[in-house]
Amino acid sequence: MTDSFSVASDTTMGWLNSLTPGAIVLGPGVTRTVTATVGIPVMATPADEDITVITVTSQLSPTIFDFVFGTTRVRQLHGLEFEPDHLLTTTAGSTVTYTHLLTNTGNWTDSFDLSAVSSRGWPVTLPPSPITVTNGISVGVVVTLTVPIGGSGLTDTLHVTATSTISPAFTAMVTNTTIVSGTAGNLGVLIEPNRSGSGLPGSTLVYVHQVTNAGDIPDSFSLSAVSGNGWTTAVTPTALVLNALQSAPVTVTVTIPAGALSGDMDVVTVTARSDADAAFFDTAEDTTTVEPSFGVLLEPDNSGTANAGELLTYAHVLTNTGNVTDTFTFAASSSNGWVTAVPADVTVGIDLTTTVVVSLTIPSGASGLADTMIVTATSTTDVTTMDSAVNTTTVNGSPGTLGVAISPDNNTTTDAGTTIQYQHTVENTGTTTDDYTITAVSSQGWTITLLTTQVTLAPSETANISVRVTVPGTAVAGTIDTVTVTVTSNTDNAVTDTATDTTTVTPNETLVYLPIIFNNFSATTPPGPTPT
Known part of the structure; x- marks a missing residue:
């Protein structure tokens, strides 16, 4: 249905100049443009804002209406003036002060950063910035320039720049020309020698250099040190x-740095620069090499429970905390002397980890006992680098009485170059099953062969063992050898017994050779008695 609509407006700041048309007639689905013209007053600031509301209302039914908002803001205009330039003559070693006026010529408050560049690199002091300046207001900017003692006869051009922080494209610059009276001298500087050193991560090295004024007039010099790798340096x-x-x-x-790797290298460039003219400088280099640092961490400590006669394993994590790839070897000791096993040597990269599994063989007679196993990881490169973990084992059951006996003692005589076999009986004299280790040692160092080295016996149970002794073919007659055969409880190595096998090398037979004397009797008749 065709309808007539009234067009009305309202404005918060009164900036609306015109609204056209004031009324419109529209058929179904037909649209028409309504134009509102807003005029910004000359004295308006960026803080001002006008909101115009345009409302269209049906003439057939005033409850039918719609509206839109139009927001008008003032754009900030930037501008600044910085003046005046200065020209001044002074003496070497003096401090010159220049005063300038900075004016905000924009239409709103602005902030300005200050920067300065001396053509000769002379020290410049600026007031803190940014400086906030209200539009239309000027503020003083005081700049000081320090003339080095070696600056006689030189001229410096100092540019000071003010830059809007809101719109950095707006800048202004002043120029201060400083003429130093006197005759210019010859400038020069030397720093020497180059240095080198090495150290561990986290350590601090000290290098000493000599700076020489190579010119023919007094001069001041600035010293700086810069690390190529960003390491902490100071001069x-x-x-x-x-x-x-x-x-x-x-x-x-x-x-x-604490995390530096072995072989890392850093070069620090040390610069001595003339304050009179930055073009005159010299450098030295300090070269630092990182030494290898070794470290290892073995964790955690463990605890476990098992039955007598079982094999118990524990897992640890080894971390290479050094700054170089390293190889580690392992050792384990049981407080009871029980059998332990460790893995082969392992090579681990920097800050990497590996799992280390060790085992403990619990003897059959260990019921009710406790054991402490210490596992140690040691660097093969630096044996002073090590760490340990502890495994505490509790064996189920009640402890029994341990005991062992071996018999008999044996002795025999035999020839050199022969092998003798001796027999012994091992008996468990305790009240609990136990494991035993058999060893034999010859007093002469002869070859011993044990046919049995381990045996497990119940209480009162016995076992026969054989010991073979080989007599060297070069053994001297009459030599006596004693083999000590030892049986030791694997549960408690203080429980032990011994037997001996004594072997004597057969003495040589002694032969006595006597001479044979033959009497050759004559056939002559011996004389008889002489008659009287």
Whole structure:
């Protein structure tokens, strides 16, 4: 249905100049443009804002209406003036002050950053910035320039720039020209020598250099040190005043980062620069190499429970905390002397980990006992680098009485080059089943063969063992050898017994050779008695 609509407006700041048309007639689905013209007053600021509301109302039914908002803001205009330029003559070693006016020519408050560049790199002092300035207002900016003692006869151009922080495209610059009276001298500087050193991660190295004024007039110098890798460096002092050809020491410290790797290298460039003319400088280099640092962490400590006669395993995590790939070896000791097993050597990268599994063999007679096993990981490169973990084992059951006996003692005589076999009986004299280890040692160092080295016996149970003794073919007759055969409880190595096998090398037979004397009797008749 065709309808007539009234067009009305309202404005918060009164900036609406016109609204056209004031009324419209529209058929179904037909649209028409309504134009509102807003005029911004000359004195309006960016803080001002006008909101215009345009309402269209049906003439057939006033409850049918719609409206839109139009918001008008004032754009901020930036502008600044910075003046005046200065020209001044002064003497070497003096401090010059320049005063300027900074004016905000924009239409709203603005803030300005200050920066300065001396053509000769002379020290400049600026007031803190940014400086906030209300539009239409001027503020003083005081700048100081320090003329070095070696600046005689030189001229410096100092540019000071003010930049809007809101719109950095708006800048202004002043120029201060400083002429230093006197005759210019010859400038020069030397710093030497280059240094090198090495250290561990986290350590601080000290390098000493000599700075010489190589010019023919007094001069002041600024010292700086820059690490190629960004390591922490410091130079002391940071400034020197030297007469012509005078020298002074400077100290540079370099701190190696805690996480530096073995073989890492850093070069610190140490610069001595003339304050009179930054074009005159010299450098030295300090080269620092990171030494290998070894470290290892073995964790955690463990505890476990098992039955007598079982094999118990424990797992640990080894971490290489050094700064170089390293190889680690392992050892384990049982407080009871029980059998332990550790893995082979392992190579681990920097900050990497590996799992270490160790085992403990619990003897059959260990019921009710407790054991502490200490596992140690040691660097094969640096044996002073090690760490340990502890495994505590509790064996189920009640402890029994341990005991063992071996018999008999044996002895025999035999020839050199023969092998003798001796028999013994091992008896468990305790009240609980136990494991035993059999060992044999020859007093002469002869070859011993044990046919049995381990045996498990119930209480009162016995076992026969054989010991073979080989007599060397070079054994001297009459030599006596004693083999000590020892049986030791695997549960408690203090429970032990011994037997002996004594072997004597057969003595040589002694033969006595007697001479044979033959009597050759004559056939002559012996004389008889002589008659009287």
